[in-house]
Amino acid sequence: MPTAIGIGFSRDPDGLTAAQIAVKEAKRQIDEGAIDIALVYHTAHYHPKDFLNFLYESVDQTRLVGSSTTALILPHGIEDKGIGVMLLRSDHVKFEVGHMPHLHFQDIFEAGQKMASESITSYGAQFRKFCLFFVNGLNPFIPTFIRGLKDQLGEAFPIYGLGSSDDLLFKRTYQLYQNKYYTDGAVGLIIGGNMHFAISQKHGWKPLGKPRIIDSVRDNNHVIEKIDRQPAQNLLSHFFGEQAQRINDYRLGQINVRYPLGVTEPPEGQYLIRNITNTLDDGSIVCQDNVDAKSQVHVMLGSQHTCLKATAEALGEIKIQLAGKKPALIFIFESLMRYQLLQRSRNKEITLIKKALGDAVPIFGMFCTNEIFTPRFHVQEQAPTLVQNGSIIIAVIH
Amino acid sequence: MTIFSSIENLSSDFTLLLELLLLVVAAIMMVIAIAYRQKAAIIKGALNKITKSFQDLDEQAKLIIKTDLELSRTQEELDKRFSGLNALQKISRLVSTTLIENEIFERLNQPLLTELGFEKYLIITWDKQGNPFCRLQWEFIDVIANQILRLIKNNSALLTVLQKNHILAYDETTRDQDRIIRIPDIKQFVMAPILTQDKVLGLILAAKNSKLGGITEADKEVVSILADQVGQAMRNARLFEEVFLSHQSLELKVDERTRQLSNALEDVQKISKMKSEFISAVSHELRTPLTSIKGYASILMAGKVGKIPPEVKDRLAKINKHSDNLVKMINELLDISRIESGRVSMRYTLQHIQPVIENIRDLLTPQIKEKELDFKVQIAENMPPVMMDPAQIERVFINLVSNAIKFTPHHGKITIEAEHDEQKITVKVSDSGIGIKSEDLERLFDEFYRADNLINQSVKGTGLGLSLAKKIIEAHGGKIWVTSRLDQGTHFYFTLPVEQQKDPKP
Numbered sequence: 001m002p003t004a005i006g007i008g009f010s011r012d013p014d015g016l017t018a019a020q021i022a023v024k025e026a027k028r029q030i031d032e033g034a035i036d037i038a039l040v041y042h043t044a045h046y047h048p049k050d051f052l053n054f055l056y057e058s059v060d061q062t063r064l065v066g067s068s069t070t071a072l073i074l075p076h077g078i079e080d081k082g083i084g085v086m087l088l089r090s091d092h093v094k095f096e097v098g099h100m101p102h103l104h105f106q107d108i109f110e111a112g113q114k115m116a117s118e119s120i121t122s123y124g125a126q127f128r129k130f131c132l133f134f135v136n137g138l139n140p141f142i143p144t145f146i147r148g149l150k151d152q153l154g155e156a157f158p159i160y161g162l163g164s165s166d167d168l169l170f171k172r173t174y175q176l177y178q179n180k181y182y183t184d185g186a187v188g189l190i191i192g193g194n195m196h197f198a199i200s201q202k203h204g205w206k207p208l209g210k211p212r213i214i215d216s217v218r219d220n221n222h223v224i225e226k227i228d229r230q231p232a233q234n235l236l237s238h239f240f241g242e243q244a245q246r247i248n249d250y251r252l253g254q255i256n257v258r259y260p261l262g263v264t265e266p267p268e269g270q271y272l273i274r275n276i277t278n279t280l281d282d283g284s285i286v287c288q289d290n291v292d293a294k295s296q297v298h299v300m301l302g303s304q305h306t307c308l309k310a311t312a313e314a315l316g317e318i319k320i321q322l323a324g325k326k327p328a329l330i331f332i333f334e335s336l337m338r339y340q341l342l343q344r345s346r347n348k349e350i351t352l353i354k355k356a357l358g359d360a361v362p363i364f365g366m367f368c369t370n371e372i373f374t375p376r377f378h379v380q381e382q383a384p385t386l387v388q389n390g391s392i393i394i395a396v397i398h
Numbered sequence: 399m400t401i402f403s404s405i406e407n408l409s410s411d412f413t414l415l416l417e418l419l420l421l422v423v424a425a426i427m428m429v430i431a432i433a434y435r436q437k438a439a440i441i442k443g444a445l446n447k448i449t450k451s452f453q454d455l456d457e458q459a460k461l462i463i464k465t466d467l468e469l470s471r472t473q474e475e476l477d478k479r480f481s482g483l484n485a486l487q488k489i490s491r492l493v494s495t496t497l498i499e500n501e502i503f504e505r506l507n508q509p510l511l512t513e514l515g516f517e518k519y520l521i522i523t524w525d526k527q528g529n530p531f532c533r534l535q536w537e538f539i540d541v542i543a544n545q546i547l548r549l550i551k552n553n554s555a556l557l558t559v560l561q562k563n564h565i566l567a568y569d570e571t572t573r574d575q576d577r578i579i580r581i582p583d584i585k586q587f588v589m590a591p592i593l594t595q596d597k598v599l600g601l602i603l604a605a606k607n608s609k610l611g612g613i614t615e616a617d618k619e620v621v622s623i624l625a626d627q628v629g630q631a632m633r634n635a636r637l638f639e640e641v642f643l644s645h646q647s648l649e650l651k652v653d654e655r656t657r658q659l660s661n662a663l664e665d666v667q668k669i670s671k672m673k674s675e676f677i678s679a680v681s682h683e684l685r686t687p688l689t690s691i692k693g694y695a696s697i698l699m700a701g702k703v704g705k706i707p708p709e710v711k712d713r714l715a716k717i718n719k720h721s722d723n724l725v726k727m728i729n730e731l732l733d734i735s736r737i738e739s740g741r742v743s744m745r746y747t748l749q750h751i752q753p754v755i756e757n758i759r760d761l762l763t764p765q766i767k768e769k770e771l772d773f774k775v776q777i778a779e780n781m782p783p784v785m786m787d788p789a790q791i792e793r794v795f796i797n798l799v800s801n802a803i804k805f806t807p808h809h810g811k812i813t814i815e816a817e818h819d820e821q822k823i824t825v826k827v828s829d830s831g832i833g834i835k836s837e838d839l840e841r842l843f844d845e846f847y848r849a850d851n852l853i854n855q856s857v858k859g860t861g862l863g864l865s866l867a868k869k870i871i872e873a874h875g876g877k878i879w880v881t882s883r884l885d886q887g888t889h890f891y892f893t894l895p896v897e898q899q900k901d902p903k904p
Contacts, residue, residue, distance in 0.1 A: 011509065045537070080512070167517075167607045209459030210452035238456070239463050258470060259463065299459065301466060344477050 003090035005329050005362045006030040009074055011082035015042075015050030022085040023058045030087055035059045037095045037189070039086040040066030040176055041366045044167035046083055048174050048181035056179035059087065063097045065187045066176035067134040067164040070339060073332045073365030075354070078346045086364040088329075093397070094193035096123035099177035101185040108141040111186070112148020119190045120152065126192055130158040130199075130374075132331075132395075133188030136173050137163020137369025140222050143290050145186065146372060146385050153190075159385045160199065160393060161188070161372035162333040170277075173369075196398050198321035201373040203273050203335075203391035204310025207262050207298035209239070214263070214295050221290035223280070224261075227297060231283025236276075239299055244279070257340040260390050262300040263291045273300060273390035275337055289370055289387040302390070304345045307338050311349050314394050315356040321376070322398060327357045329397040332365025337390040339367045349392075357396060475616045478515050482620035485513035489624065493631040497638040502631045503533040511536055514620050516588070516604035520546060521628065523592070523600030533600070546581055546603065553579055560591035560598050565622050569612040581605070588618055590625035592632065599632055601625070674735035681728040681735070688728070692721040730862040734845065737869040744787040744873055748897065751816050751823060752777050754788050758795040758814075765803050772811040781818050784894045790870045791894075794878075797863040798827040798890045805831035805851075805888070822876070822893040834882040842880055843868040867892075 008025030010018040027035075038059040042048070048068075056064055072079045088095075098119035100111045119131070131153055135142055142163065149159055164173035177187040191197075212235065215226035224232040236244035240255055255276075262271035278286035291297070330353065342349060353363065371393050374385040492505040503521060511519050520543055521534035530550045535543050550556060556578050559566065566589040568577055581587065587605035591598050604621045606613075698706060699714045706714070755775055766773045795814075802812045811830040816823060834842065838849040846861040871878040875895045882888035 081509070169607065208462060209456040239460055243467075258466065299463075301462065303466070303470075343474065344481060 003088065003093060003328055004030040004033065006087045007074065007084065007362050007364055008087075009072065009079060009082055009084045011079060013045075015046040015083070016054055018046065018083040019051035019055050019058075019085070022083050023055055023087075026085045026087040027058075030089055033089055035062045035087045035089055036093075037088050037097075038062060038064040038066075039088070039364060040064065040083070041069050041072050041364075042066070042083045042174075043071065043079075043081050044068060044169075044172075045081050048176055051083065052176060052181055053179050055085065061178070063095055063189070064176065064178050065097050065099075065134065065189055067162070067187075067366065067368075068166055068174040069366035069368065070165045070168055070336055071367050073334065073350065073363060073367070075350070075363045077350055084364065086362075090193075090195075092194035093191065094123070094126050095189055095191055096120075097177065097187065097189045098122070099175075099180075099182075099185065099187045101177075101180070101182045103136065103139055103141070103145070103184050103186060108139075108144045109148040109151070112145040112150075113152050114148075115186055115188055116149045116152035119188055123190045123192070128153075128157070128190050128192040129195060129197060130160060130192075131188055131190050133159070133161040133186055133372075134164055134175050135161060135186040135372075136175060136182075136184045137165055138170060138173060139163075139184060140220055142370060142372070142387050144220070146387070149188075150385060158199075158374040158376070159372060160333075160374065160395065162366070162393075163369035163371075165336055165367055165369045168336065170369075196325070197395055198318045198327075198398065199373075199376060199393065199395040200314040200317040200321075201371065201375075201388065201391050201393045202310035202314040202317075203271070203302075203388065204306040204308075204338075205260060205262055205271065205273055205300035205302045205390055206306060207271065208259075208301050209299055211264075211296045211298055214291060214293055214297050217291060217293050218284075219286075221292060222287055224285045224287065224291060224297075225282075232285040233279050233283045235297075235299065236279070236285070257337050258302060260300050260302075260337065261285075261287065261291070262298040264296040264298075271298070271300065272386060273335075273337075273388055275335075275389040288389045300390075302337075302341055304342055307342055307392075308345065308349060308352060311352055311392055311394075312356075314392060315353065318394055318396055319356065322396065325398045327361045327396045327398050330357055330361055330363045330365070331393075331395040331397075332363060333371050333393040333395075334365065334367050335371055335388075335390045335392065336367050336369055338392060353394065361396075475614055478614065478616035478620070482514050482616060482623075485510055486620065486623050486627065490627050493627055494634075496631070497635050499632060499635040499639070500533075502628065502635060506534055506628070507536065514604065514624065515606075515617055516621070517607045518584070518603075518605040520603040521592075521600065522547065522550060522603070523632075524598070530600075538605075542582060542584075549579055549581065550601070556589075557598065560589075560593075560601055563591055563593055565590045565618050567613040567618050571612060586613055588613055588621040590618075590621045592625050592629040594629065594633055599629060602628065670738060674738045677731050678735045681732045685725065685728050688721055688724055692718060692725070695721065727862065730866050734862060734866050734869055737866075737873050744790060746785045746787055748783045748785055749788055750781060750783045751786075751791075751825065751894070752781065754786075754791055754795060755814055755816070757792060758799055761796070762799055762803065765800075766812070769803060769806070769808050769810070771803065771806060771809070774811070774813045776813065776815045778817040781816060781823060782896050784823055785897050786874060786894060787870075791874075794867040794870050794892065795827075797867045801863070801890075802827060802829035802831060802888070805829065807831065818896065820896065822895050824891060824893050827890045828887060830887040833884040833886050834880070834888055835884055836882075839880060839882060843878070 006026035006029030008022035008027070008029070010021035010025075012018040012021055038055065040052075040055060042051075070080075072082060072084045074084060096119050098115045098117075100106070100115040100118075103111055115133070116131070120128075131149065133149070135145060139145075142161075146159060146161075150157065153159065164175055166173050172183050175182045175185045175187045177185070212228045214224055214232075215229060217224050226232060227235050233244065236255075239259070243255060261274040261276060263274055264271060272291070274291055275288040276285055277288050280286060332353070339346065350363070354361075369389075371388045371391045372385060373388055373391070373393055488510055489506065492510075493502045496502055496505065506521070518538050519534060519536040520532060520538055522530045523533050524530055530547050532543055532547065538546075556566075559578060566578060567587075569586040574580070579589070581603075584605045587603055589601055589603050592600040592602060602621055602625045604617075604624075695714050695717045697703060699711060699718065755777070759773065759775065799812065799814070806812060806829040811828075813826075813828045815826040815828070818824065832851060834849050835851075838847075841847045842849065843864050845865040847865075848861040868878050871892045871894070876893040878890070878892040880888060880890050
């Protein structure tokens with residue numbers, strides 16, 4: 001039996017009704033048969049308590065994982081409000097799910113280990129292809145969690161993930177697991193079996209000005225204290241003058257969206273994009289994710305054009321990986337920074353993707369706070385899994 | 399000695415050699431030092447250049463950022479305006495095509511609103527007691543919406559500002575002390591009044607969930623236009639409502655008046671019927687003694703009860719004559735009464751008007767000749783026959799032509815004309831007589847009404863002739879009317895309907 005994929009969506013204001021409509025449509029597309037896994041994305045307009053039990057029962061208590069998001073990416077375009085349900089049934093693709101609630105009450109490294117072992121134990125001995133997980137995007141310890149995952153899954157095992165997002169208030173995100181939901185948890189799935197995937201990540205930001213050196217960091221490497229022997233905020237004042245003071249007023253606002261920091265790290269000197277989330281009174285800068293001392297740092301510039309160009313580059317890489325094979329399903333995990341930057345061009349990106357990979361291929365994606373990616377060319381070695389901001393991950397199952 | 403001398407020589411040579419070597423080293427050192435110095439100067443120069451390049455790079459970056467910020471702001475504003483205007487155009491179509499106030503808000507209650515760049519909306523209007531209430535609530539939960547209603551109700555400063563058509567726009571940068579109204583959990587919003595010419599109908603509150611971007615001029619403009627559109631639609635709906643209510647009230651009044659008139663007509667008809675019955679009864683009762691009076695007068699005049707002196711005979715003749723007048727009057731009254739009550743059944747036959755007119759000419763020729771009147775009859779060709787009771791129509795002609803003879807001086811002119819169209823024949827009886835005052839024309843067909851003129855003062859009449867003529871014509875389904883100018887003559891018209899030819903039944 002070939003793989004069957006159904007995607008349903010509704011923007012009905014009532015959570016339960018929206019879930020009913022979405023799951024009904026998804027089921028219709030897979031001819032109402034058995035379901036191997038359900039993936040659920042919902043915007044912050046809905047609370048999981050209103051619909052999750054219903055959804056779990058509707059999919060016959062099969063594996064269900066999901067996440068809150070700022071907006072969904074669907075074949076017909078971007079949806080700022082709604083519930084999306086993807087149902088998948090396949091004889092040759094194998095899934096298993098794991099979860100880890102309440103990360104802030106746990107040793108985060110051990111939490112990663114536990115979630116990985118839960119998934120692996122349930123998965124059994126079949127060939128594993130990659131791990132995909134959703135984590136509270138506001139948790140500052142994601143790199144440590146990833147280390148825990150890799151400790152169990154293997155250093156070379158490809159791990160992809162995304163930070164759940166909310167309605168841009170950065171207050172509360174949800175991770176869905178079966179009929180439970182968490183606000184600071186992680187849910188993951190191991191995917192394998194007789195399937196292949198192509199994947200690429202790009203960001204499209206360009207460095208500006210001279211390179212500078214990060215002298216010192218603290219708080220799990222999220223806070224940059226000094227750059228070029230000066231308080232880190234001097235970098236912002238240098239480029240943005242008085243406007244730099246307003247970063248705290250507009251989280252992910254004008255400056256943050258358009259000018260993140262680019263930190264040069266291996267591999268191959270590509271830039272890790274770091275969104276600035278806050279500035280502190282001691283002159284330091286708080287980043288969305290970790291940065292290492294002694295790294296080179298730039299202020300980065302992005303535009304709709306460079307964003308779309310990056311998408312086109314990612315699609316180019318995917319087509320090379322596909323080598324002419326027909327895509328069956330497209331996952332897109334895209335940064336909120338790009339969501340803000342692309343504005344009305346968001347749908348152009350969908351058009352670009354459909355043009356490159358096919359009009360009829362199902363797309364199920366979401367916007368996230370952070371994108372976790374393992375470059376493919378390192379899969380056979382020590383593969384660094386990096387937390388990125390401001391990027392797009394396109395994954396294609398074939 | 400020689401050994402010593404050799405050693406000394408050797409020593410001297412070594413010293414020399416050493417000195418020479420030192421000199422060479424020193425020279426080399428000097429050369430190296432010079433070269434190093436030169437190289438250091440070059441490196442220093444290069445470093446300076448690199449530093450300068452980095453500084454230039456930073457300056458260029460600053461310039462790029464400044465330009466990019468400006469461009470992106472402009473672009474965002476343009477984007478907002480473009481998408482806002484696009485959505486406003488759709489909204490305008492929606493709200494301007496209804497004249498029902500509630501429907502305006504029902505039509506607005508959809509995701510289209512979010513295309514204006516705001517996620518949450520409240521549209522509030524004031525009820526007749528001056529209390530604000532929500533007409534549209536998009537993405538606001540009830541608790542917050544009610545809280546906002548309370549805040550608005552108790553905020554006179556806000557009302558003053560809205561009255562002046564000022565738009566409030568608050569975002570993260572607005573200081574607390576500058577806010578006229580503080581809305582829980584909402585930092586970024588625009589509030590615009592919905593105005594008529596002289597008062598605030600309500601307000602639109604458009605809010606953003608996120609802290610992104612702030613409120614821009616484009617945001618204010620879009621909400622302001624939306625408020626204008628809603629205001630215009632509300633005004634139209636209210637105007638329509640007013641017109642509709644007024645129309646309804648007018649209809650009610652017309653119905654009431656019609657009912658009153660109908661009742662009055664019924665009353666009049668009842669009274670008229672009673673009058674006819676009364677006249678009929680009285681006339682019958684009068685006619686019997688009148689017949690006796692007239693009979694006894696005839697007996698006396700014939701001398702059947704003895705010879706009577708001429709003076710008595712003369713008086714008896716007058717009794718006889720007045721009795722005849724009275725009988726005539728009573729007969730006419732009886733006819734009117736019968737026609738009104740429908741007790742007279744007309745003997746309709748399909749007949750041409752021409753023979754009736756000829757009869758009249760024959761009948762009245764003596765009187766016409768007596769006054770030497772110019773009497774003419776002009777009948778159009780192909781006059782269709784009409785359904786008529788010829789005896790009754792003859793009475794009409796007698797009335798009209800007798801009147802014409804009566805009010806036309808000697809050598810005057812009387813004309814009877816007849817013409818037709820598809821529906822009717824029209825008969826016109828004209829004279830060149832004294833004419834009728836306009837104030838008399840209206841009541842000319844009333845019973846017992848006699849126009850005020852010298853002839854009427856000298857010649858007795860019942861005042862029932864024209865009334866009877868009118869009843870006869872109306873009983874035929876026709877109309878009768880008169881036009882006249884004083885001293886220029888009078889024209890009486892009447893119509894009789896032409897029987898429409900019907901297809902013979904199969």
